[in-house]
Amino acid sequence: MSHSSLSTTSEKPGTWEPKIAAFFCNWCTYTAADLAGVSRLKYAPNARVIRLMCSGRVDPQFVVDAFAKGADGVLIGGCHPGDCHYVEGNYKTLRRFEMLQRMLKDLGIEEARLRLEWISASEGEKVKTVINEMVAALTALGPLNLPQRFSTWDEEMDKLEEAAQQQPQADHNEKTEVVHAS
Amino acid sequence: MPAKPKIGFYWCASCGGCEEAIVDFAEDILGVLEAVDIVFWPCAMDFKKEDVESLPDGGIAATLLNGAIRTSEQEEMARLLRRKSTYLIAYGACAHMGGIPGLANQFSREELLRYVYEECPTVVNPNHTRPAPSFTNKAGHPLSLPELRNVVRSLDQVVEVDYYVPGCPPTPKITKAALEALLKGQLPPKGTVLAPDIALCEQCPRKASKPTNLSFAGFKRPHLTATDPELCLLAQGIVCMGPATRAGCEAVCICGNMPCTGCFGPTSRVRDHGAKMLSSLCANVAPKQTKEINEVLAGIPDAVGTFYRYGLPTSLLRRKVDLPMNNGKEAR
Ligand code: SF4
Ligand code: SF4
Ligand code: FES
Numbered sequence: 001m002s003h004s005s006l007s008t009t010s011e012k013p014g015t016w017e018p019k020i021a022a023f024f025c026n027w028c029t030y031t032a033a034d035l036a037g038v039s040r041l042k043y044a045p046n047a048r049v050i051r052l053m054c055s056g057r058v059d060p061q062f063v064v065d066a067f068a069k070g071a072d073g074v075l076i077g078g079c080h081p082g083d084c085h086y087v088e089g090n091y092k093t094l095r096r097f098e099m100l101q102r103m104l105k106d107l108g109i110e111e112a113r114l115r116l117e118w119i120s121a122s123e124g125e126k127v128k129t130v131i132n133e134m135v136a137a138l139t140a141l142g143p144l145n146l147p148q149r150f151s152t153w154d155e156e157m158d159k160l161e162e163a164a165q166q167q168p169q170a171d172h173n174e175k176t177e178v179v180h181a182s
Numbered sequence: 183m184p185a186k187p188k189i190g191f192y193w194c195a196s197c198g199g200c201e202e203a204i205v206d207f208a209e210d211i212l213g214v215l216e217a218v219d220i221v222f223w224p225c226a227m228d229f230k231k232e233d234v235e236s237l238p239d240g241g242i243a244a245t246l247l248n249g250a251i252r253t254s255e256q257e258e259m260a261r262l263l264r265r266k267s268t269y270l271i272a273y274g275a276c277a278h279m280g281g282i283p284g285l286a287n288q289f290s291r292e293e294l295l296r297y298v299y300e301e302c303p304t305v306v307n308p309n310h311t312r313p314a315p316s317f318t319n320k321a322g323h324p325l326s327l328p329e330l331r332n333v334v335r336s337l338d339q340v341v342e343v344d345y346y347v348p349g350c351p352p353t354p355k356i357t358k359a360a361l362e363a364l365l366k367g368q369l370p371p372k373g374t375v376l377a378p379d380i381a382l383c384e385q386c387p388r389k390a391s392k393p394t395n396l397s398f399a400g401f402k403r404p405h406l407t408a409t410d411p412e413l414c415l416l417a418q419g420i421v422c423m424g425p426a427t428r429a430g431c432e433a434v435c436i437c438g439n440m441p442c443t444g445c446f447g448p449t450s451r452v453r454d455h456g457a458k459m460l461s462s463l464c465a466n467v468a469p470k471q472t473k474e475i476n477e478v479l480a481g482i483p484d485a486v487g488t489f490y491r492y493g494l495p496t497s498l499l500r501r502k503v504d505l506p507m508n509n510g511k512e513a514r
Contacts, residue, residue: 060457092465103485108504
């Protein structure tokens with residue numbers, strides 16, 4: 001009840017395309033993605049890019065939330081080790097990523113759905129390669145579609161709720177026969 | 183004399199610790215008992231469901247419900263008590279966030295039933311008997327049992343909740359404060375967790391020794407470590423959930439020389455307790471290379487059980503996402 005989801009569009013069979021939430025560092029990967037665009041490199045249009053000041057700003061909550069709201073994959077792009085504008089941000093990201101990927105696997109989200117790449121501002125070509133590779137990997141895995149799974153999980157409660165709503169609300173002072181649940 | 187406010191207590195998927203916590207008031211409970219009229223408390227007094235059904239809607243001033251919701255019967259009772267209570271209060275970590283029973287959300291119902299009724303070393307069940315939701319006995323009487331749900335839920339995932347009293351179990355002090363606020367009508371906005379909205383470290387007697395720059399060369403497990411009784415546990419390489427956990431318990435675990443495991447849940451600014459703690463802890467691992475990083479992280483063998491010990495059902499993912507949903511009988 002306390003959980004909402006943003007995208008719940010159920011895909012028509014055959015038209016499904018993986019959705020990638022891409023968290024890119026402003027100083028490197030975002031610039032590289034821009035470069036790829038300017039140089040008209042063709043890469044799959046599946047990534048929704050979110051610009052952050054540093055890969056170190058990628059709170060693991062953002063990653064989990066992206067999956068919960070319907071992303072099939074999450075890509076984090078940051079500066080190469082040693083090149084982070086905030087010195088240590090990308091190392092923090094690498095350490096969080098290692099644990100997050102392991103924990104997500106324990107929770108049923110395949111490793112290939114979360115990827116971390118170091119892409120410098122000049123590596124427009126690498127943006128293209130990484131996104132294309134990820135789209136191929138996610139296509140092979142199929143949709144994650146968590147919003148749909150969440151609503152399927154809650155269907156098991158619906159029957160009881162319907163029964164409760166059909167029950168007349170008045171006359172509760174009358175002695176009613178005790179019926180067992182279920 | 184005006185009628186005393188009616189109060190109810192109920193338990194769902196609960197270990198009984200929260201019921202014990204009510205009794206733990208000791209002499210304080212007498213004051214509470216004098217001020218209220220207990221109309222439902224199946225654990226301690228002889229009440230039946232029909233006693234609740236015979237009350238008018240909203241007729242109970244407040245019900246404190248503990249335990250997670252994982253059977254059809256618990257759902258039904260939660261709905262009934264919601265309707266009959268002006269305030270429905272999720273009491274304790276299980277009602278608040280799913281709690282320890284919520285860790286069952288890592289397994290399918292079939293895995294759980296198979297283990298509990300067949301594989302558990304202390305079980306002898308050669309006929310593989312399992313509980314059946316409905317059954318007709320030899321005399322022709324239809325019998326029924328509640329259905330075990332596939333998913334363990336917090337109370338607010340089933341019905342609307344007015345307030346939360348956190349803890350595993352809640353301490354007498356915050357329970358008393360919650361009851362007093364209720365009785366005096368001095369309540370914060372609906373949906374509030376009735377405990378301070380600051381991190382436990384702020385209330386911790388070891389706070390002064392918490393380093394500003396943590397750096398973990400390895401993690402130690404409390405049962406395998408001689409723990410210094412005064413130094414911040416994180417400074418000793420022991421995973422302490424204090425930085426990501428709401429205060430209010432007065433650091434009882436730390437005072438017992440054990441790390442915080444997170445039972446009060448996160449503060450209001452945090453949506454996902456586990457992801458937040460993972461973030462702050464893992465960022466401070468010392469090495470910079472993947473292989474060495476993973477050697478340090480291997481010191482936390484059970485990530486889900488460490489970071490989501492009390493709150494898997496209310497985490498953003500709620501449950502291991504690829505588990506099957508089975509209605510009725512599972513295939514063996
Ligand atoms: S990390 Fe734990 S031991 Fe250290 S100050 Fe915080 S609550 Fe206390
Ligand atoms: S220290 Fe943590 S686990 Fe222990 S009672 Fe307080 S909040 Fe709960
Ligand atoms: S500034 Fe690019 S990763 Fe930190």
